[in-house]
Amino acid sequence: MIIAFLIMLREGIEAALIVGIVASYLVRSNRRDWLPALWLGVALACAASLAVGAALDLVIGELPQRGQELFEAVIGLVAAAMLTSMVFWMRKAARSIKGELQAGVDAALSGGRQGLALVGLAFLAVVREGLESVFFLLAIAQQGSGWQPALGAAFGLLLAAGVGYAIYALGVKLNLRVFFRWTGVLILFVAAGLVANAVRSLHEAGLWNHLQQTVYDLGTVLPADGVPGAILSGFFGYQERAALGEVVAYLAFLTPTLALFLRRGQAGTVAAVAPSPAGRRMPPLRLAGIATLLLVCGGAGAFIYAASKRQPAVVGAHDIAIAITERSCEPAALTVPAGQASFVVTNRGERVLEWEILDGVMVLEERENIAPGQSRRLTTQLRPGDYTITCGLLSAPRGRLVVEASAAQPRQALSLMDMIGPAAEYRALLSERSAALAGAIEALGQASADPPAMARARTEAEALLRMLRPATAGDADLAAGLHSLQSLLADEAAPAAATRQAGESFRTALGQRTVLPDAMLAGAAAALSPAEGGTVTPEDVAAASEVTRLLLPLVQRVEPELAERVKTDLAGLPRDAKPGGARNAMTGDLEAMRKALALPDRDRRS
Structure with missing residues (x-):
């Protein structure tokens, strides 16, 4: 019971928060006539979630993972855009408000489009989490656990609705200038959470696989499925474990929007305009309300039917x-x-x-x-x-x-989509190594009066540069940048500023390149096959090994025998000090992997 309560509280509180703020906004701007349309949007979202969730469950068993995550990402981004637009209207309106305030508000809300947008926002806020909630409730019904989980889910939704009502009641009583300011700040935090969650959803849909390093993990301290975590999730988009891309998206959205919103603007006033009853009143909604009620009943009926047809997930023979x-x-x-x-x-x-x-x-x-x-x-x-x-x-x-x-x-046969995972993982690896290279070059410039420290920094930078060398295969400009930086690092008399500038240019060019498996393997093979007079360093071996391990899963799909041979040669590579042996065998394996992973001409041209 408690688990169902917490999950539904977590899913419902964000939607209730948005709906509560929108409702109080409508009341404070003397647009109480729009409230029925707001509840209409909420009811339509409930009907759509129940009906679509039940239909998908009956037809295909469950919404496919990628489809569900993509749906949540798109809805989240649209809702964030609408919230942000509303917030900056609030900021503009708050500066123009004097006395009764209403004339300026009516002027800013000329026509009915803004109200309709708010109704659409309420719909998106509810439907975004609605489908996931419906599938969770269907899974509860599948388990046949009695009435307790359903009761817990109902209590969770009621508490979320209570939070939304509290926000509404507080907003109605606040001074209008204070109301606009603080609800605007709260909405921006909610919108930032929507953007960060959209990035997570795009990753889980397989469309965004960059910046996946874990920034923090509070799963054992502040779990998202506890009451505090659920509330923080609804208000601020909290996740117990966040990837770098999600944190960057959250801060990149919140920092400029919050700064612009809180910035003190010109203290001007907007001329009062007599409110237009036709522009302020909502058209009659009786027929729409009846139709929506029928849709909700139909959705509820479909949900009950799907729940009754669900069978427990029992392990079968296959x-x-x-x-x-x-x-x-x-x-x-x-x-x-x-x-x-x-x-x-x-x-x-x-x-x-x-x-x-x-x-x-x-x-x-x-x-x-x-x-x-x-x-x-x-x-x-x-x-x-x-x-x-x-x-x-x-x-x-x-x-x-x-x-x-x-x-x-x-x-x-492999396609370009199959290459996204390894390419993204390699790009993340290059990003980490590139940042370490920048640190080593900076340390080299700051240690001019400390020869031992300079020697350590130079050795570290040269080693990191060799580890990055396979990524330059097939790109003449990038290879030239690497060679130039190597030359500057080898020259002890080279100016620190020149080395820093060459390093920054190389890192920028490297960050703009997506290295596909063919180039990765070509670079790894080149690292193990130096030009005449060259040597293979431990860094070259490590870089080639990393590329090989990243691409082994793809090779396993198309050439299992080759994958087993590569694993054997890879295991002996670090211990092979001879010019031939496992190193030569590994070079041949890398060329064989290039052939095995070759894309069709259509994808190669892409």
């Missing part, structure tokens, strides 16, 4: 059972044949968990909001490869999923 807790999964390593696979994931822990299949940093499939004791089914098509699986909390050690190709199954 299913793969996975048991997860907060820190483990059983089995933690499994091998399955390529093709359709059906997993039944059971939460044996005490917290709400999710289970993901990852290809590098890319999320292939997942099931979210698995309550303690609950089982959820995940059916997906798997291609040959070596994947990782999450085991409980995202900070827990991860498991391994090996998908083997069968002799009877034709090997699928």
